[in-house]
Amino acid sequence: MTELYGYSREEACQLAVAQLSADDAPHTQERALTLLSAAASGTPQLFEWLAKDRAGRLFWVEVSLKQVILDGETRLLASVRDITDRKNAERAIHASHESQKTLNALLRLALADLALDELLQRALALVLHGAWPRTRGVGGVLLVDDEGTVVLASHIGLDPLDASARSVGVAGDCACGPDYYCTPIAAGDTQLGWLKVYVAESHRLDVYEEEFLGAFASTLAGIIVRKRAEQQLRTADEQLREQAALVRLGEMAAVVAHEVKNPLAAVRGAIQVIGGRLPPENRDTAVIHQVIARLDALDELMRDMLLFARPPKAQFMAVDIASLARETSELVSQDAGLHEVKFEVHGAAPAVNADPNLMKSVLFNLLLNAAHASQRAATVRTTITDMDRFCIITVADAGPGIPPEIRERIFVPFFTTKARGTGLGLPTAKRLVEAHAGRIRVECPPGGGTVVTIELPRS
C-alpha cells in the first residue's frame, strides 16, 4: 500500500478503522472489528462499506477480507474497491423505480372519478406515506385561488389555521426552508401552487428525490388543470341544463297563465257584476266578496309563478337602493298581519344600475320572509353598504334561523316550510338578483336569526 483514502501509508497505519469510515451505524469501529475477527478466524468476508477519505468525503467501497499465507505466515488480506459509480447507478435505478411507481399511482388516481380535493389528498399521501423519498409524513398542496391568494388546498399533519403552513419559498427555490421543500406546481407559465414536503430530520433531499418531486408536481399540475376544466365544463353543463329547464318552465308558465287567467277574468268579472246587483244588505254580498278575494289569490299565485318562470326583461336605470328599501319596508309594514314588526333601514350607497321594479320585488320577498320569521314586536333590519364595485344589502331578522338540513334547499323552486306558501320567494329573488349579475346568500349566525346578503354590482 502506498496510500489509502488520501492518506500516506505511514499515516494510514496510525488510523483506526472508524477514522476511515462514516462511523455511523452500521459502519462503525465495532462492526469492523467483528468482520475482521470473522475473517481472521478463517471465514472470508465480502461486504460494502461507507468509507471516509482524508477530505471527509463519504464514498462506498467493497471490501474483501480473507486469510492468506505469505512466506509461511498467516496474514489477513484486505482488498478495497471504490464502488461509487456502481452505488450511484443502483441509487438511480432505485429512485427511478420508486419514482415511476409513485407517478403511475398518481396517474391511476387521475383516472378515478374523484373531486379535486379528494384527489389532492390521496396524491399527497402517495408522496408522504411512501418509503421513498424520505419525508416526515407531513406536507401540503398549496394552490393559488382566483383572487391570487395562496390557500392550503390539502394537507397531512399541518395546522391549516397556522399561517406558516401556507408559507412558501421563492418560486423555483426548492430548499426554501430548513426542513421543508417547496416544489412549484406550474402549468406552462401559470403558477398553480406548490407541493410542500417536510423531510425527515437532518435529511437533505438528493438530486433523485428533488427530480422526483419536480416530476410529481408537473404531473399534478396537468391533473389539476384537467380537473378544473372538467369542473368548469360540468358547471357550464349544469347551468345550460338549468337554463333550458327554466326556458321550458317559462314557456309552460306562459301557456298555463293564459289558460288560467282568461277563465279567472271571466268568472271574476261575472261574479262582480252579479254581486253588484245584490242589495247591500243581502247576506250573499259578503260571500261574493270572499269569492273575488279567492280568485285574486289565485291570480296572485299565477303572477308569482310567472315572475319566477318568466321574469320580465330588466329595465336598467340608476336606483337609490336605500330609498327603495325604505319604500318597500313601508309597503310590507302595511300588511295587516305584520303591524307589530318594526322595519329599519340603515346606511346608504351610491346609485346602482338596476331595474327598480325587479329589485323592489326582491326586497319585498326578503322583507316579508324576515317579518314572517320574526317574533312579534321584533325588528327586521336592512343595511346598505358600499364596498368596492358593489352595493351590499343585508336583511337581518331575529327569528329562529333556518335549520342546517334545509339551508341548501331554500333556493330550490317550490320548496317551502310554510303551511301556505309557493316556495317561490327566495328562488325568484335569486333569479332576479342574478339577472343583475349579483349574488345572494343566506347565513344563520351563531347568535341566532337569519341574514340574507345581496351583492349587487354598481354598474
Place this chain on the structure above:
Amino acid sequence: MVGQHRDPAVRLPRDLPDSGVKVASSRVLVADDEPLVRWAIAQTLSDLAYEVGEAEHAASARRAILDAEQPPDLALIDLRLPDSDDLGLAFFIRTHAPDTPIVLMTAFGTPEILEQAAAFGIPVLNKPFDMSELTALVERTFTLRTL
C-alpha cells in the same frame, strides 16, 4: 307571495263612480272570445249607459268596424282571439277607424307585444281585472278624447 300587494278592496259595479264626463250613447266595441268576459264588460258599461257591441273573434270585430255607419267610440279588444294573437286587429282599427281609441286586454302578453302596444300608445288591461279598473280606464279614455 312574490309580487306586490294588490289592493284588497273589491268594488262591485254599483259602487263604481260616474265621472259624468261620458257622452250619452257612447259606443264601445268589445272583442273577446270568452262570453263571460264580454257579458261582464257589457253589463258593467251598460249600467253606465254605454252602448256595447260584442265580437267573439277578430273577423267579426273587423266586420263591425267596416259595416258601422259610425266607428265605435272605443274598442276593447283581447290580445288573443281565435283568429288573431298579435296586434293585427289593433292595427286594422287604427287604419279603418283612426279616431277610435283602443284598449288591449290580455291574460298574458309577451313583453315584446306589450312593448309594441306601449309604443303605439295603446293602454293594456291585464286579466283578470276589477271592473273599477275597466271603468276608470274607459272614463279616462273618453275624458282624453273629449279634451
